[in-house]
Amino acid sequence: MQTRLQYAALIACAMMVLPSAAFADSDNKSQYATKQLPVQLASMTCSNAYLDGYLGDVVTAINNSTTTATLSTDITKTSTDFGTLQSDASANNTAQFRTDVKTYNADSKTANLEAHSELKIVHSRTVNTTLKSDASQLRSTENTCLFVAKQQKANLKGEMYDHVMARAQNMTEKMQKRGMNTDEINKVIGNATAKIQAFELAVQNAQNSTQIKAALDSFCLYNGCKTSENFHFAAASAIQVDQARLNVLAVKNSTTSYQALVNQAQLDLGNAQTALNQVGSNKYQGTQSSDIWNDIKAAADVIHQLQQIANHKH
Template sequence: MASLKATLKSCMFNAGQQLAKARIMAYDTGIQKVQDRTNTLSSKGVDTTQLNKLISQAQINLGNLAGSISSATNSSQLKTALQSYCQYNGCKSGTNFHLAAQSALAAEQAVLDKIKSNPNSGQYSSQIDQAQTKLTNAQNILNAVGTNIYQGTQQTDVWNALHDAHGIIKQLWSELNGHGQKSTSSSSSRSSGSYGK
C-alpha cells in the first residue's frame, strides 16, 4: 500500500512538472509576441522603451518562476511555485503581471506619442485628447489593480478603454501617414497592431 501511495505521489508530481513546463513555454511565447510587436513598432520609428522594460521584467519574472519550479521537490512546492506568479491574471494570492494589458497600453501610448510628434497632428487634437483620456483611464485602473487579480469590472474596463483608444489611434495613424482611409477594422489592442500596414 505504501508503494502504491509513493507511486501516486510520483505520478502527480511528474504531471505537475509537465503542467509547469507547459506554462513556462506559454508564458515565453507570450513574451515573444510582445517582442515581435515591439520590433514592428520600432521599425516604424515608434519609441519602444517602455515595451522593452516590460519585456525585460517579464523575462526576469519568468526566470524566477522557472527557478522556483525547478527547485520544487514535491507536488506541494510545485503548486506553491505555480500559484506565486501569473504572467497575465489569475493568481489569487500571487503576483499578477497583467502583461497583455500592460503591453497593449504601452504600445498604444508609444504610437500615440509618435502621432503627437507629427507636425500635422494639431488638426487632430480632439481625437488625440480622446485617445489619451482612454489610455489614462486604462493606466489608472491598472495602477489600482497593481499585481493583484482583477476585481469586479476592472478587466472589462481596462480592455474597453484600450480597445476604444486603439480605434482612434489606428485612424489617426492612417490619416497622418498618408493612407487616408477610415479604419473599418474591429481589431483590438490585444492584436499585434496594424499601424502603417
C-alpha cells in the same frame, strides 16, 4: 492487496507522463492549448489512482458484498467516467472534457460519501486500521505521481511564457524599424521576463509535489493566479504599444480637430493605466477587466482614426 494497488497507481501515473518531445518548441501558440488537456489529465490520473485504490480497499476490507453493493456500483461509475475523460483528452475535446469532469467529480463525491457511510455501518477498528495504512501508502504514491504531473504543467506554462516573450520582442523590433520609441514596452517585457525566470527557477528547484504547486501558484503572466502574483501582461503591453503608436502620430498634424483626437486617445490610455495600477498584481475583480480593456479599445479606435488622417485616408 496493498502492493498490487500501489503498483497499479504508479503505472497509471507513469502512463500519463508525457515524453519530453511533447514539449518541443512550436511557432504556433495554439499548439500549447492542445497540450493542456493531457497535462490536466495527468494530474487527475494520479488522484483517480488514489480514489480507485482506496475505494477498492474499502470493499476488500469490509468483505461483505451485500454491504458494499452500492459502493461497488459507484466504483464502476467513476471508472467509466474517467475512461470518458481519457477519450475526451485524446480527442482534444476541451468543451466535452469540462462537462465530463463535472460528472466525474460528482460521482467521485458520491462514492466517497458511500464509502464513509458503509464504514460507519461496519464500525470495525480492524477495518479502519487497515484502511489507514493502505491510504497512507496510496497517498505517498499519489504525491510522487503528482510531482511528475505538476512538473509537466509547470514546464508547459514556462514554455508558453517564453514563447509569448519571444513574440513580444519580435513585435518591438518591428516597431523600432517604424520609428517608434519602445522603451516603455521593453520595460514591461523586461519585468515580465525577470518574473518568468524566477518562476522557472522555482520549478527547477522544486523537490516534491507541494513545492511544485507553490511554484505554479507563484506567478501568472496574465490573470490566472488567485494570490497577488498576476502580471497582467496583455493589458500592460497593449497600453504601451498603443502609447508608442500615439506618440508617433501626435506630431503628424497640428490641427485642432486632430489634436482633440490625440488628447482623447491619451485620456483613454491614461484611464486604462490608472485602472491597471489600481489592480496591481491582484486578480481582476468586478468590472476591472472590462473597464481596462474598454479604455484600451477606445484608444485603439481613436489611434486608427489618427492613422487614417495621417495617411490622408479620412
